[in-house]
Amino acid sequence: MEQRAFEGEIEYIQVMDETGNVDQSLFPKDLDDQKILEMYKYMLFARANDAKTLSLQRQGRAVTYAPLLGEEATQIGSAYAMRKQDIFVPNFRQHGVFLMRGLPLEWMYLYWRGYEEQLPKDVNGEAIIVPVATQMPHAVGMAYAQTYKKKDAVVIVYVGDGGTSEGDFYEALNFAGVWKVPLVVIIENNQWAISLPRGKQSAAKTLAQKAFAAGIGGVQVDGNDVIAVYKATKDAIDKAKTGPTVVECVTYRLGMHTTADDPTKYRPDAEVEIWERRDPLARVKAYLVRKGLWNDQMEKETSEQQSKEIDDAVERAEQFKEDPRSIFTNVYSFVPQTLQDELDDAEKNNFWQEGGK
Numbered sequence: 001m002e003q004r005a006f007e008g009e010i011e012y013i014q015v016m017d018e019t020g021n022v023d024q025s026l027f028p029k030d031l032d033d034q035k036i037l038e039m040y041k042y043m044l045f046a047r048a049n050d051a052k053t054l055s056l057q058r059q060g061r062a063v064t065y066a067p068l069l070g071e072e073a074t075q076i077g078s079a080y081a082m083r084k085q086d087i088f089v090p091n092f093r094q095h096g097v098f099l100m101r102g103l104p105l106e107w108m109y110l111y112w113r114g115y116e117e118q119l120p121k122d123v124n125g126e127a128i129i130v131p132v133a134t135q136m137p138h139a140v141g142m143a144y145a146q147t148y149k150k151k152d153a154v155v156i157v158y159v160g161d162g163g164t165s166e167g168d169f170y171e172a173l174n175f176a177g178v179w180k181v182p183l184v185v186i187i188e189n190n191q192w193a194i195s196l197p198r199g200k201q202s203a204a205k206t207l208a209q210k211a212f213a214a215g216i217g218g219v220q221v222d223g224n225d226v227i228a229v230y231k232a233t234k235d236a237i238d239k240a241k242t243g244p245t246v247v248e249c250v251t252y253r254l255g256m257h258t259t260a261d262d263p264t265k266y267r268p269d270a271e272v273e274i275w276e277r278r279d280p281l282a283r284v285k286a287y288l289v290r291k292g293l294w295n296d297q298m299e300k301e302t303s304e305q306q307s308k309e310i311d312d313a314v315e316r317a318e319q320f321k322e323d324p325r326s327i328f329t330n331v332y333s334f335v336p337q338t339l340q341d342e343l344d345d346a347e348k349n350n351f352w353q354e355g356g357k
């Protein structure tokens with residue numbers, strides 16, 4: 001006897017093409033042009049915020065930074081699909097997601113000045129996570145907890161193409177599949193893991209198909225198409241009660257890996273130019289302009305207003321006086337006696353005053 005033991009397919013979805021034309025048959029019913037306009041403004045904001053942080057880093061006013069340039073549609077489209085109660089778990093490049101979730105801007109600039117704090121609770125997300133893919137098992141545990149506590153919340157976790165090669169990624173998916181946790185995995189496939197190209201990362205044709213080994217469904221979308229990303233994330237959130245989904249967003253890191261990297265050393269300009277022509281913002285702008293909902297004057301005014309908001313936030317961040325006690329008080333949800341003793345000792349010895357012991 002011979003029969004097929006497993007069959008699986010990965011769909012690729014693009015709703016808006018590079019010129020701004022929309023495939024109406026795929027257009028999500030709950031989206032309209034006003035919402036697309038709103039997403040576009042967030043994408044502009046994410047790009048402006050990114051450029052500002054990069055420039056601050058170059059001036060010595062921010063620490064090492066991982067730019068998001070080129071990945072705006074993946075981040076804004078997925079974050080736009082989240083509901084208030086949903087929880088996001090980033091890695092280190094999802095500044096656009098933080099922005100959409102309403103994290104006060106100065107919070108981001110404080111972080112990039114080296115001040116790591118817990119996020120305000122209503123943002124409903126985790127702080128930046130640098131060790132690659134370690135966020136995956138945590139996110140699965142958080143998703144499991146939502147079911148356990150009978151909460152109507154979905155966990156949306158982000159991981160890079162490089163992250164999908166880590167043991168943590170597979171272990172997390174395995175658990176998520178067995179326990180059918182309410183989880184959406186956004187693979188932000190930006191084609192590079194520092195200097196390692198996607199072609200050398202995995203021999204798998206798609207990264208989404210890695211879901212199959214864990215008994216999970218997967219889909220691949222044009223990650224530079226904000227509508228396709230929104231649609232796939234929304235569909236995955238809608239069905240998260242029945243189990244997890246992996247959404248691979250095919251996008252491109254137009255800039256450097258971090259400010260400590262120089263991509264001209266390992267990738268050809270011609271490749272970057274191809275992806276520049278697939279700019280995630282340009283196609284939405286073309287769509288909105290054609291509909292008479294946007295023009296250069298509106299873009300200029302919006303950019304000026306966003307720049308002002310950004311500059312004000314930078315100023316607030318640079319004037320912020322940090323409280324060193326948070327090193328002790330923000331480690332756990334409560335302060336254990338051992339840390340309280342250390343804090344008391346630090347206070348007694350004037351630890352954080354110049355000349356303290």
Ligand SMILES: Cc1ncc(C[n+]2csc(CCOP(=O)(O)OP(=O)(O)O)c2C)c(N)n1
Nearest residue numbers: 093130131132160161162163190192193194
């Ligand atoms: C466990 C671990 N190994 C190595 C590193 C160093 N490192 C930081 S980012 C990165 C590449 C990540 O690539 P990818 O997952 O594709 O995410 P991207 O940076 O492209 O957003 C590496 C190897 C790390 N931070 N953590």
Ligand SMILES: [Mg+2]
Nearest residue numbers: 160161192193
């Ligand atoms: Mg990558």
